[in-house]
Amino acid sequence: MLNFLEKNLPKIVLAPTTIVMVICMYGFIVWTGLLSLTKSRMMPQWDFVGLDQYRRLFANPRWDVAVDNLFIFLILFIVIALVLGLLLAIFLDQKIRAEGAIRTIYLYPMAISFIVTGTAWKWILNPGLGIEKLMNDWGFVGFEFRWLVEQDMAIYTIVIAAVWQSSGFVMALFLAGLRGVDENLTKAAKIDGASTFRLYWHIVLPLMRPVFFSAIVILTHIAIKSFDLVQALTGGGPGYASDLPANFMYTFTFNRAQIGLGASSAMIMLFGVLAILIPYLYSELREKNHD
Amino acid sequence: MKNTLSTLAATALLASTTSVSAADVEVLHWWTSGGEAASVNYLKEKLSGAGVGWTDFAVAGGGGENAMTVLKSRAISGNPPTAAQIKGPSIQEWGELGFLADIDGVAQANDWDNLLPAVVSDVMKHNGKYVAAPVNVHRVNWMWSNPEVYAYAGATIPTTWDDFMVQAKKLQAAGFVALAHGGQPWQDATVFEAVVLGVGGADYYNKAFVELDMNALNSDTTVKVFETFGNLRQFVDANSPGRDWNVATSMVIEGKAGSQIMGDWAKGEFKVAGKSVGTDYVCTAAPGTSGAHTFNIDSFAFFAQSDAASTEAQNIMAAEILGTDFQTVFNLNKGSIPARLGVSRAEFDTCAHDSMDAFVSASASGSLVPSFAHGMAMSSAVGGAVTDTATNFFNSDQSAKEGVAQLVASIKAAM
Numbered sequence: 203m204l205n206f207l208e209k210n211l212p213k214i215v216l217a218p219t220t221i222v223m224v225i226c227m228y229g230f231i232v233w234t235g236l237l238s239l240t241k242s243r244m245m246p247q248w249d250f251v252g253l254d255q256y257r258r259l260f261a262n263p264r265w266d267v268a269v270d271n272l273f274i275f276l277i278l279f280i281v282i283a284l285v286l287g288l289l290l291a292i293f294l295d296q297k298i299r300a301e302g303a304i305r306t307i308y309l310y311p312m313a314i315s316f317i318v319t320g321t322a323w324k325w326i327l328n329p330g331l332g333i334e335k336l337m338n339d340w341g342f343v344g345f346e347f348r349w350l351v352e353q354d355m356a357i358y359t360i361v362i363a364a365v366w367q368s369s370g371f372v373m374a375l376f377l378a379g380l381r382g383v384d385e386n387l388t389k390a391a392k393i394d395g396a397s398t399f400r401l402y403w404h405i406v407l408p409l410m411r412p413v414f415f416s417a418i419v420i421l422t423h424i425a426i427k428s429f430d431l432v433q434a435l436t437g438g439g440p441g442y443a444s445d446l447p448a449n450f451m452y453t454f455t456f457n458r459a460q461i462g463l464g465a466s467s468a469m470i471m472l473f474g475v476l477a478i479l480i481p482y483l484y485s486e487l488r489e490k491n492h493d
Numbered sequence: 494m495k496n497t498l499s500t501l502a503a504t505a506l507l508a509s510t511t512s513v514s515a516a517d518v519e520v521l522h523w524w525t526s527g528g529e530a531a532s533v534n535y536l537k538e539k540l541s542g543a544g545v546g547w548t549d550f551a552v553a554g555g556g557g558e559n560a561m562t563v564l565k566s567r568a569i570s571g572n573p574p575t576a577a578q579i580k581g582p583s584i585q586e587w588g589e590l591g592f593l594a595d596i597d598g599v600a601q602a603n604d605w606d607n608l609l610p611a612v613v614s615d616v617m618k619h620n621g622k623y624v625a626a627p628v629n630v631h632r633v634n635w636m637w638s639n640p641e642v643y644a645y646a647g648a649t650i651p652t653t654w655d656d657f658m659v660q661a662k663k664l665q666a667a668g669f670v671a672l673a674h675g676g677q678p679w680q681d682a683t684v685f686e687a688v689v690l691g692v693g694g695a696d697y698y699n700k701a702f703v704e705l706d707m708n709a710l711n712s713d714t715t716v717k718v719f720e721t722f723g724n725l726r727q728f729v730d731a732n733s734p735g736r737d738w739n740v741a742t743s744m745v746i747e748g749k750a751g752s753q754i755m756g757d758w759a760k761g762e763f764k765v766a767g768k769s770v771g772t773d774y775v776c777t778a779a780p781g782t783s784g785a786h787t788f789n790i791d792s793f794a795f796f797a798q799s800d801a802a803s804t805e806a807q808n809i810m811a812a813e814i815l816g817t818d819f820q821t822v823f824n825l826n827k828g829s830i831p832a833r834l835g836v837s838r839a840e841f842d843t844c845a846h847d848s849m850d851a852f853v854s855a856s857a858s859g860s861l862v863p864s865f866a867h868g869m870a871m872s873s874a875v876g877g878a879v880t881d882t883a884t885n886f887f888n889s890d891q892s893a894k895e896g897v898a899q900l901v902a903s904i905k906a907a908m
Contacts, residue, residue: 243586243872243874244565244583244586244587244590244873245565245568245569245590258906258907261902261906262903262906263881263885263899263902263903264881264885264903324735328732329731329732330730330731330732331732348731350734351676351731351732351733351734351735353888353889436734436735437677437735439676439677439678439734439735439884439888440676440734440735440884440888441678441681441881441884441885441886441887441888441889442678442881442884442885443885443888443889453877454877456558456561456562457558457561457873457877458873458874458877459583459586459872459873459874460873460874460877
């Protein structure tokens with residue numbers, strides 16, 4: 203008996219987690235996939251209609267806007283957060299005073315939920331309350347900054363708020379990476395007369411490759427699942443100009459009684475994530491085989 | 494205080510027993526704001542007078558999306574509440590799924606067919622049997638104006654959309670916001686609906702937005718509707734996107750803005766602010782829609798119960814809802830008018846009288862139309878598509894023709 207326990211205890215302890223994972227993750231993925239092939243409206247109904255929901259999804263102008271927005275958001279958010287995070291980390295790495303305090307300050311937005319970030323930025327960016335009013339009150343009368351209420355620009359306000367929230371976290375990732383760089387390397391480069399720029403560009407940054415990878419993967423999934431930020435900051439508006447696919451999915455599944463259509467949009471989002479994840483996993487796993 | 498305590502005690506009791514005693518009704522609703530909560534409370538008192546206990550199942554969230562999500566999960570798990578606040582075509586959707594109770598017995602005993610106008614009772618029936626009880630009729634095509642603002646700007650309150658453009662320019666020149674508006678999709682749709690009715694008339698409204706006739710939707714009238722709707726963009730201030738409707742109402746109350754197009758629930762805001770009708774604020778039909786009436790009916794749909802005692806309690810509740818007492822008190826609080834005939838109108842104000850008169854005359858002349866912005870005319874899928882088009886158009890610089898094309902395409906995609 204004891205022997206049996208000893209041998210199988212790890213499996214027994216892990217079993218509940220595994221079962222929950224399999225049912226709640228993969229089970230519901232399959233369920234959503236099946237739903238997306240039905241004509242379910244208010245409640246799940248099992249009348250299969252093939253790929254009809256996908257056809258309707260791609261005919262929906264609101265979905266186009268949501269997908270375009272996702273690409274704009276994804277690219278700008280990742281690039282800006284990476285660049286800012288990296289710069290902050292490099293500056294912090296110059297052995298400055300009060301580094302601990304500054305690091306905490308930059309990392310702090312991460313501790314706030316996206317709802318709070320969104321609400322705060324909604325006030326900051328509102329023309330009648332925030333920056334525009336402040337500048338006007340200070341005497342810059344012609345100053346205009348009203349991206350939040352402009353249909354073409356609203357999506358960029360979401361980028362601003364998301365970057366503010368996440369770049370501190372990226373900084374922390376890079377800082378950990380920079381601390382891991384062998385000091386002898388940098389010393390040798392300095393003796394050879396490399397400028398600080400060249401030192402970072404040619405020696406340190408290439409060493410940061412794994413950090414870039416982790417940062418990009420984490421930022422990508424933050425971007426794709428973004429829902430609360432949009433809901434709090436713009437409510438998807440003006441109109442539906444700043445909708446992201448997750449908001450689209452929620453609206454159609456729960457508010458519009460079109461569960462089938464919502465499920466098909468959820469599946470497309472899943473495929474989007476897989477399209478990024480599979481090449482990444484593939485390259486990671488292949489490298490391990492080389493060892 | 495005592496009330497709060499007893500509610501707390503009741504909640505604690507509920508939590509400990511988890512089952513509802515036989516003669517209780519459990520009612521799902523989202524009337525949680527001041528006047529609305531008072532209205533629901535009155536129903537609770539009426540029922541306890543009739544020996545029926547009340548289990549409150551309030552899920553906050555103005556439009557009821559959260560409540561509907563909870564309701565669906567309760568219904569699927571076979572444990573639906575006694576009644577839920579469901580309205581319009583959604584009643585049919587629930588009826589189709591077989592969840593609703595037949596309360597035709599109560600209806601026949603109380604002669605509902607003669608108490609309710611046909612437009613109202615049609616909505617309450619599924620397959621010819623009553624499954625829901627109406628609590629009120631809202632009129633959506635109202636325009637709330639501040640007469641002082643108009644007087645100061647030397648403008649008059651407009652009665653047609655053409656005139657609205659002229660008067661609004663005057664208001665703007667005098668430094669006011671002409672149209673107090675909250676840029677949320679349902680509010681954009683509410684204004685759009687008023688424009689459709691004002692520009693196109695009731696026949697066009699019915700053909701295009703109730704029957705979804707593609708010829709009517711593709712017509713020149715629709716282009717004109719979008720032109721007028723687009724002209725309104727300039728009269729809304731830049732801070733409007735995302736603003737709540739009651740904040741827009743307070744712009745009219747405070748004299749910052751001239752008018753707001755909003756349903757009669759806006760009256761509650763004026764009342765709370767201590768304003769009196771006629772002097773501080775004026776209610777007129779939205780431009781071009783006088784005599785017409787866009788209705789939005791709130792109702793409770795009843796869910797099939799498994800035991801006789803609950804069914805009995807349900808029947809008592811249904812009868813109480815149509816009672817004159819409840820209809821009067823509820824609607825005085827809510828700003829709407831009673832859904833049934835034969836309620837004394839003495840206690841109501843002039844706006845409500847106007848709404849009642851319009852309801853009767855419009856019903857006779859065929860210009861009584863269901864509000865699509867409030868889910869009375871179309872399934873939620875098509876209604877959502879129209880709302881999307883309206884809000885997208887209003888917030889962009891699309892031309893009227895592009896608006897029409899998008900409207901037709903998105904309605905087709907949603908059908």
